Amino acid sequence: xxxxxxxxxxxxxxxxxxxxxxxxxxxxxxxxxxxxxxxxxxxxxxxxxxxxxxxxxxxxxxxxxxxxxxxxxxxxxxxxxxxxxxxxxxxxxxxxxxxxxxxxxxxxxxxxxxxxxxxxxxxxxxxxxxxxxxxxxxxxxxxxxxxxxxxxxxxxxxxxxxxxxxxxxxxxxxxxxxxxxxxxxxxxxxxxxxxxxxxxxxxxxxxxxxxxxxxxxxxxxxxxxxxxxxxxxxxxxxxxxxxxxxxxxxxxxxxxxxxxxxxxxxxxxxxxxxxxxxxxxxxxxxxxxxxxxxxxxxxxxxxxxxxxxxxxxxxxxxxxxxxxx
Numbered sequence: 200x201x202x203x204x205x206x207x208x209x210x211x212x213x214x215x216x217x218x219x220x221x222x223x224x225x226x227x228x229x230x231x232x233x234x235x236x237x238x239x240x241x242x243x244x245x246x247x248x249x250x251x252x253x254x255x256x257x258x259x260x261x262x263x264x265x266x267x268x269x270x271x272x273x274x275x276x277x278x279x280x281x282x283x284x285x286x287x288x289x290x291x292x293x294x295x296x297x298x299x300x301x302x303x304x305x306x307x308x309x310x311x312x313x314x315x316x317x318x319x320x321x322x323x324x325x326x327x328x329x330x331x332x333x334x335x336x337x338x339x340x341x342x343x344x345x346x347x348x349x350x351x352x353x354x355x356x357x358x359x360x361x362x363x364x365x366x367x368x369x370x371x372x373x374x375x376x377x378x379x380x381x382x383x384x385x386x387x388x389x390x391x392x393x394x395x396x397x398x399x400x401x402x403x404x405x406x407x408x409x410x411x412x413x414x415x416x417x418x419x420x421x422x423x424x425x426x427x428x429x430x431x432x433x434x435x436x437x438x439x440x441x442x443x444x445x446x447x448x449x450x451x452x453x454x455x456x457x458x459x460x461x462x463x464x465x466x467x468x469x470x471x472x473x474x475x476x477x478x479x480x481x482x483x484x485x486x487x488x489x490x491x492x493x494x495x496x497x498x499x500x501x502x503x504x505x506x507x508x509x510x511x512x513x514x515x516x517x518x519x520x521x522x523x524x
Contacts (some may be wrong), residue, residue, distance in 0.1 A: 225433075227430060229303070232431065236427070239255065239320075241253055250306060251303075253274075253294065253300055253301035254322055255275060256326060257293075259289065262290050263290070263332065264330075265289050265292070265331065266289060267281075267294075267335075267339075268319065268330070269293075269296065269299070269300070269301075269336060269417045270339050270500075271445070272428070272441055274300030276300070276427060288515055289515075292323070296315045299437070300336055303435070308440070309448065310444035316345060319333070328457060330353055330355050332355050332356040332358060332385065334359075336363060337362065337363050337474065337500065338363050338364075339362075340360060341364030344357060344364060348459045355462065357464045358467070358517070359467070360467045360502055361468050361474070362466070366479075367482075401433065406432065410424065410425055412473045414504075414505055415499035415505060454482040457482065457487050458486050458487070460488075464490040465491050466490070467510060468492075468502070469495050469498030471496075471499050474500040481495075495509065
């Protein structure tokens, strides 16, 4: 019996060592990741405090401007399928928010919605863009609608793609009573012990599990896309920044705040969104006066990636109509 226990103990130790070995990753240098992912129209804005903002400025400089803002644990690469479909009709400025993508960690360690809005202002001022439409997916939607409230003279129109940022007390109570369908890695990140472990132990499996549920068709999360997400999370300093942004997220705004949005608004939401319930869109629809709603069937949390042609057409038609009015 003692021999069996020794063999079992040895096997468990071997399995543990293998798991640790395969899941422990060192930071990847900025130089290496920029060489791999700062391609095409990628540029960097270096600020005096050491912040390095990754952005792309594409399309027709003489056409209306749209600023594209990505969601949590994402990057401007989430808009790569959408941008080529719109470059003839718009000037498209996309950016990596602090803590994410190739912007990564910033010296201030401020990864709040206010910090993200400041980054949009800094970049648009640098590019000498006075007015623009702003489009945001998920957390980027939260940034976008808050920006529209705080900067009504700058924002010509607002585009919300499965936007976050509104959650009533009733919503929270309902969530407690229903099964949490968010990616398992997101749920684990709520615990301080797990967050400390994730600083060093960041298996590729977590990137896969975090990405697949965002799509209605999980096969969209290809090996290359998983590698991209995993790589960018390993940018030196980014793991700490992402975990900090996770703990500092605030999604408890009451819907009434949305009545302060006066810009024409387009809301796009996937019917099969596993991250932000489709019912969440009712808050926007009921509280924004000038709003157009598009619900995409057989689509998850990233319509601009899952159905870029329809997304591009809806945005184009919406903005052209807004300009006529």
